[in-house]
Amino acid sequence: MNDILLSSTNTLDNKEIFKYYGLVTGESLLGSNVYKDLFSGVRDVVGGRTSKYEKEIQKARNLAIESMINKAKELNANGIIGIKISYNNLGGTMGNTILVTAYGTAISFK
Amino acid sequence: MNLNNTNKKEIKEILTVSFCIAIGTLSGVLSLALFYYYDIAIFSYNLGLILSPLLAGYVETYFAKKIHGKTTGAVSAFILFIITVVYGFILVNTGLGFNFVTIGSAAFILQAAFPILAEYFLVVFIFGLIAYLTGFFKKILFYIKNRVCKLINYTSKNLNHEKNLTYDPHIEHVDINDLGILFLTTTHTGKNKIMNYKGIFESKIIIHNTKKFVTKSPNNSQKFLDNLKKATEQSIINLSIDLKENNCNGLLDLTIEYDTVGNFGDANQIIVRGTGIELKT
Structure with a gap:
């Protein structure tokens, strides 16, 4: 997928981490669509898979991770550890807006 | 003997109240007829639609206080409200548009017919909504809080x-x-x-x-x-x-x-x- 090692763990066993660059983040926003949301809700009730919605969220997640990786590359890192990915609903009264964030610690390892 | 006296008293009271309501309603209808006869209107809106219910209520209250000693609730204003709505908006149907004058006049009619409800709506709902949206009271309370904190040197x-x-x-x-x-x-x-x-x-x-x-x-x-x-x-x-x-x-x-x-x-x-x-x- 990419030339940067991604890990949600705190350390890398059998690898020597020789430099910590610090925090790298990536964000993407999934804007809501009232008709799409409604349709997804209906399909959830009847037990169907909301594939369109899933694809949108997957796309947003990939964008956030890609953005995080690009920042790590700018720091000449070859790995990101302690990765955390979160999905936050930032919608108020007007509906849903999902913020996908990915962040971790950029490192260089041997 | 006592029962008869009580019944007579009640009947007299009902008649008095009915008379007050009737004279109020009559005054209102008469004034409405005059307003239409002389076509006293602004932007095609006959002023009788507003003033007649008010006049009916006023006349009824005046007579009620004089004869009965207390108000009868301005029932004639409500009757006039129904009459003006039925006659002015349905039978005559002047084809009033949705504009500021119509809305204002409609508000006046409602106020005349349902004074407490209309005042409650205006004061509590409208004023409350404006105060909430503009944060008027919040600002005042925040200002008072700051002033009080400064006065007593409160910090946290x-x-x-x-x-x-x-x-x-x-x-x-x-x-x-x-x-x-x-x-x-x-x-x-x-x-x-x-x-x-x-x-x-x-x-x-x-x-x-x-x-x-x-x-x-x-x-x-x-x-x-x-x-x-x-x-x-x-x-x-x-x-x-x-x-x-x-x-x-x-x-x-x-x-x-x-x-x-x-x-x-x-x-x-x-x-x-x-x-x-x-x-x-």
Whole structure:
């Protein structure tokens, strides 16, 4: 997928981490669509898979991770550890807006 | 004997009240007829529609107080309200448009027919809604609170934290890894030796949610995302300042939280927290 090692763990066993660059983040926003949301809700009730919605969220997640990786590359890192990915609903009264964030610690390892 | 007296008294009272209502209604109808006969109107809106119910209520109350000794509730005003609506809007049907004069006049008619309900609606609902939307009372209370706090020299830790609740959306992009603090999402520091643990540090930023514009244009959505990114940066900058003041040069187990806050979810809160450490340099 990419030339940067991604890990949600705190350390890398059998690898020597020789430099910590610090925090790298990536964000993407999934804007809501009232008709799409409604349709997804209906399909959830009847037990169907909301594939369109899933694809949108997957796309947003990939964008956030890609953005995080690009920042790590700018720091000449070859790995990101302690990765955390979160999905936050930032919608108020007007509906849903999902913020996908990915962040971790950029490192260089041997 | 007593029963007969009571019945007579009740009948007399009913007749008196009926007379007052009847004379009020008659006055109202008569005035309405005169208003229509002489075509006393503004922008095609006959003034009788407003004034007749008021006159009916006034005449009825006047006679009730004179004869009965107390008011009868201006029932004739309500009757006139029905008569004016049926006659003025349905039978005559002047074809009034939806404009300021019509709305204002309709409000007057309702006020004449249902004074308490109309006043309650105007004072409590309309005024309350305006006060809530403009934050009028909130501002006054906030001002009073500040004045009182100043008078009694009251300070608290919460008041000192106000700097963290705002952010500058025009801030230039800052390299968060060049702030003199090593930010780590991990709980390990590898070969970097930890000299001291300084406790939990947290920074919070609240920004207004522009959500209602997000779905209409991709540009607005991007703007919202940029604001969130900048607010996150500002939160990390605030945290780094706090860490430096406490002689830290690193932060372990960093987490970033995004929440929706406010009465209608009209604001977003960004919290950055972690464990402050002093690394061996």
